[in-house]
Amino acid sequence: MVELGQLERRHEDFENRKIRAIVFSVEGLEAAKQTQAAYPHLLVLSDEGHGLSEAAGIIQHNAGPDGADIDYPTTIVVDRSGKVRWLYRTPEIIARLSPDEVLQAVDQNVK
Numbered sequence: 001m002v003e004l005g006q007l008e009r010r011h012e013d014f015e016n017r018k019i020r021a022i023v024f025s026v027e028g029l030e031a032a033k034q035t036q037a038a039y040p041h042l043l044v045l046s047d048e049g050h051g052l053s054e055a056a057g058i059i060q061h062n063a064g065p066d067g068a069d070i071d072y073p074t075t076i077v078v079d080r081s082g083k084v085r086w087l088y089r090t091p092e093i094i095a096r097l098s099p100d101e102v103l104q105a106v107d108q109n110v111k
Contacts, residue, residue, distance in 0.1 A: 003096040004039050010099040011041035019106055024052055026071060047071075058089065077105050085109040 007014075007021050014021050024045040025032065032046035045052070053059045053071050064070045075097050077086040086109040088097060097105075 004035070004042060006099050007102075008039045008041055010103070013099070013103055014041075017103070017106060019110070021102075026050060026053060026069070060093070063093065075102055075105070077102075077109055079110050 004023060007023075011021070020043060021041075022043040022045065023035075023039075024047045025035070026047050027035070028048045029046045032044050036042070036044040047053050050059060050069065056074065056076070058072045058074045059069050060072050061069050070093075073090045073093065073096050075086075075088045076084055079085050086105045088105065090096065
């Protein structure tokens, strides 16, 4: 969860742009609540049922350590009208974008 801490520490950069970092995970609701408490400037959503993951097409089947389905690390920039302006799916399951890279994508794709 290193990346969540990085995003949390940069919350003022997101707020200055009038944007919000929303993260979702396939963890259950109670685990999502704990994550939310640890990172109060992020919005943490539980996608335990995989509805959002399925809709976004980001599930990597049987790729978890125990053979469970997991989500590809994916960053989606959505504008106020709900239109997807930019999407990045990492080629490596352990790689994540830095906050600087996310903010650069926002700056370049959301007017």
